[in-house]
Amino acid sequence: xxxxxxxxxxxxxxxxxxxxxxxxxxxxxxxxxxxxxIAMGVVVVRGVFSYIFASGRRWYVIPPNMKLYMSDVxxxxxxxxxWLSLGIVMVLTGLSxxxxxxxxxxxxARLSSFSSGVGLSLLFVxxxxxxxxxxxxxxxxxxxxxxxxxxxxxxxxAGNEDAEVISLMGLLLSAVVAVLVVVWILPIEHGTRVSITxxxxxLVGSYLIGLVVxxxxxxxxxxxxxxxxxxxxxxxxxLVVQRGPTFGDVPVMAMVIPFAAGFAIxxxxxMWWAGSTHEGEATKVVSALLVIASIAIWFTSLAxxxxxLLLALTVFGLAASTFGGTARGRNGLVAGWIAADLFxxxxxxxxxxxxxxxxxxxxxxxLNLTFLLAIAGIALAFPLGILLALGRTSSMPIFRLLxxxxxxxxxxxPMITMLFFGTLVINRFLPADxxxxxxxxxxxxxxxxxxxxxxxxxxxxxxxxxxxxxxxxQALGLTTVQMTVLITxxxxxxxxxxxxxxxxxxxxxxxxxxxxxxxxxxxxxxxKVVPNQTGSLGSLQESLLxxxxxxWVFSFGTSRASMRLEKKLGVGEx
Amino acid sequence: xxxxDMIVVEDLNKWFGDFHVLxxxxxxxxxxxxxxxxxxxxxxxxxxxxxxxxxxxxxxxRIAVDGVELTNDLRNIEKIRSEVGMVFQQxxxxxxxxxxxxxxxxxxxxxxxxxxxxxxxARRLLERVGIPEQAExxxxxxxxxxxxxxxxARALAMDPKIMLFDEPxxxxxxxxxxxxxxxxxxxxxxxxTMIVVTHEMGFAxxxxxxxxxxxxxxIVEEGTPEHFFEAPEHDRTKLFLSQxx
Numbered sequence: 001x002x003x004x005x006x007x008x009x010x011x012x013x014x015x016x017x018x019x020x021x022x023x024x025x026x027x028x029x030x031x032x033x034x035x036x037x038i039a040m041g042v043v044v045v046r047g048v049f050s051y052i053f054a055s056g057r058r059w060y061v062i063p064p065n066m067k068l069y070m071s072d073v074x075x076x077x078x079x080x081x082x083w084l085s086l087g088i089v090m091v092l093t094g095l096s097x098x099x100x101x102x103x104x105x106x107x108x109a110r111l112s113s114f115s116s117g118v119g120l121s122l123l124f125v126x127x128x129x130x131x132x133x134x135x136x137x138x139x140x141x142x143x144x145x146x147x148x149x150x151x152x153x154x155x156x157x158a159g160n161e162d163a164e165v166i167s168l169m170g171l172l173l174s175a176v177v178a179v180l181v182v183v184w185i186l187p188i189e190h191g192t193r194v195s196i197t198x199x200x201x202x203l204v205g206s207y208l209i210g211l212v213v214x215x216x217x218x219x220x221x222x223x224x225x226x227x228x229x230x231x232x233x234x235x236x237x238x239l240v241v242q243r244g245p246t247f248g249d250v251p252v253m254a255m256v257i258p259f260a261a262g263f264a265i266x267x268x269x270x271m272w273w274a275g276s277t278h279e280g281e282a283t284k285v286v287s288a289l290l291v292i293a294s295i296a297i298w299f300t301s302l303a304x305x306x307x308x309l310l311l312a313l314t315v316f317g318l319a320a321s322t323f324g325g326t327a328r329g330r331n332g333l334v335a336g337w338i339a340a341d342l343f344x345x346x347x348x349x350x351x352x353x354x355x356x357x358x359x360x361x362x363x364x365x366x367l368n369l370t371f372l373l374a375i376a377g378i379a380l381a382f383p384l385g386i387l388l389a390l391g392r393t394s395s396m397p398i399f400r401l402l403x404x405x406x407x408x409x410x411x412x413x414p415m416i417t418m419l420f421f422g423t424l425v426i427n428r429f430l431p432a433d434x435x436x437x438x439x440x441x442x443x444x445x446x447x448x449x450x451x452x453x454x455x456x457x458x459x460x461x462x463x464x465x466x467x468x469x470x471x472x473x474q475a476l477g478l479t480t481v482q483m484t485v486l487i488t489x490x491x492x493x494x495x496x497x498x499x500x501x502x503x504x505x506x507x508x509x510x511x512x513x514x515x516x517x518x519x520x521x522x523x524x525x526x527x528k529v530v531p532n533q534t535g536s537l538g539s540l541q542e543s544l545l546x547x548x549x550x551x552w553v554f555s556f557g558t559s560r561a562s563m564r565l566e567k568k569l570g571v572g573e574x
Numbered sequence: 575x576x577x578x579d580m581i582v583v584e585d586l587n588k589w590f591g592d593f594h595v596l597x598x599x600x601x602x603x604x605x606x607x608x609x610x611x612x613x614x615x616x617x618x619x620x621x622x623x624x625x626x627x628x629x630x631x632x633x634x635x636r637i638a639v640d641g642v643e644l645t646n647d648l649r650n651i652e653k654i655r656s657e658v659g660m661v662f663q664q665x666x667x668x669x670x671x672x673x674x675x676x677x678x679x680x681x682x683x684x685x686x687x688x689x690x691x692x693x694x695x696a697r698r699l700l701e702r703v704g705i706p707e708q709a710e711x712x713x714x715x716x717x718x719x720x721x722x723x724x725x726x727a728r729a730l731a732m733d734p735k736i737m738l739f740d741e742p743x744x745x746x747x748x749x750x751x752x753x754x755x756x757x758x759x760x761x762x763x764x765x766x767t768m769i770v771v772t773h774e775m776g777f778a779x780x781x782x783x784x785x786x787x788x789x790x791x792x793i794v795e796e797g798t799p800e801h802f803f804e805a806p807e808h809d810r811t812k813l814f815l816s817q818x819x
Contacts, residue, residue, distance in 0.1 A: 329686075466664075466666075472662065475629065475659070476680035476732060477652050477655040477684040477732065478683060486679060490670050
């Protein structure tokens, strides 16, 4: 039997006791289970926290080693490059937060329940763990402050708990201020302080700019450009961090410029033609010939640049019939082609020249490497996984066979094998004038591995789409490509967000495996490097606990962000 | 009804595996004609209209839509599909798009209209089917009857020459059937060529130019509604009518 709801004016104590009676002690058996669970919880929490805050912990060894944690032995003279790349990320983050209107739903009710939750947990921990009484009193005071703050918030906003009084702007500013206060209090180098302050200014500034952009530019345009910029930022950040903008021995005048210019002119003309003559038979013949040519060129001894440019032109040619047909579509194709041509030429010239020298002498390490691997790996795994999923569900037997074969082979191999494959084997498959450096090789290996798993998730989403959706799209006259891009894929991806986010979190943590091929990512620094420094000899436990906290913060953040995304897209509702 | 042949079907045959679902269908549908197809379930009436826009492939016989021969050539199929609107039993609206986006998508990508043109057409059609105020909602927020009216508007947005209706009211609650039928009646009076598979005999009596009775993959009997409902010739037709009326 369900008791009627209590009237509004009943006190908190009575509500709690009734809740406990209904949910914790509803029968003898449940009461026994409740008591046992609480006892176990107390033992576990007491054990864990007593370990973390045991006497003699040397937390002070963490801050002086921050440079190692973040970037390993990356040359101090080149730190500006790291800050520059972080600045790029900050600007894009600020713009994205504003354009996507992330957050912004913080209400006093949620703030207050969060604060009281933290406060009560701290009080609980302070009560049960065995630590020096000074620390205990400290934790207890902090808990009390949080709890009282939540009561205060309730009093202040009594009556309109669900109003959105705290804007994302306010939250962002207070977070930035908190970080800055911590930075200027902790004993760290003055240069670092200034750099972090600059980053904070970039974040807030670009957020403000993003607010203006959101009002001035149509949402589709601004979001599309931001996604493109995020993808573009990966190679840019990589180049900034790992290589100088030097053209080395690459024959720029003899090869890069002629090829880039030739492809730009002929490609633009081709796009103009294919984008306007929509129903012509000739465009199909030409794009078929291009497909054959772009495959055949890989069996020749031509340099990499024309190979990639031809491949890109083929993709554009195939897309022309879908996106062309109007003046706007045709102009977009031409402009898109020229941009792609220039970007490929620049990227190839800088990164894949005959002497692609890692000018910095040392590879980057630490948390920066972890992030570079995770973000670049995920970003590359996405298109790969989607293509594989489409291939596996395709009605064309060759595509289906190739995709299924790839997925099953990769999924049957441990990730560590893929990393060895990346560092030892990949270069043997590539022509002599290309040498992937170890970071790129590892990124490729991670993307190949994750792509296979992602493909299976996306396939699940594709198969969950009712047959009627495809029939409706076909009945309207959409082509197969349009149907896939506009109807099935968006629905499929939305359906599998939880699975994909789980995989992203796994990938982020799996980057710690790259230490096996000699890269000093974050966990290796925490486990091997920091505890062996003179100033922090033997601080293994503190260092690992710090690593745990860092991994947890980012994984948990990703998980929360995905929950927001699911809510926003209405997964399971529409 | 004019004298122009809109759909010509000759000796249409189709098998699902060993099951011979369409056995030599031959008929001609004129421009501005409204044909209602009735028959017991499994008689092949849905399969028949799905063959007309090639959602099902036929194995023998020929179909010509507005003079275009239906072959396996993809371009032919896409051309015919953009001239033939279809409304499904399960609505099949795109759930990730708003109502207005459902209506503009194919106009923009297939008809190559600008967004402004497409939205103007979409709003005019939502007005016509009586739900202009729902434009910004998602399909999941609408009632079944409203969804089916959006689906009709979505098909009309392509300016089709022919509309196919595959049991458009069978998935609806009784009180919503009328609003959909009203839209279809208005459409029939406006001179649209329509083929309607339905169990709504009242609709057939009121607006059909011709009623076609399907059984075991064949047209058993066809004729004007008066002839069909008042003086059916075949025993099979009489039996069917006695069971449903």
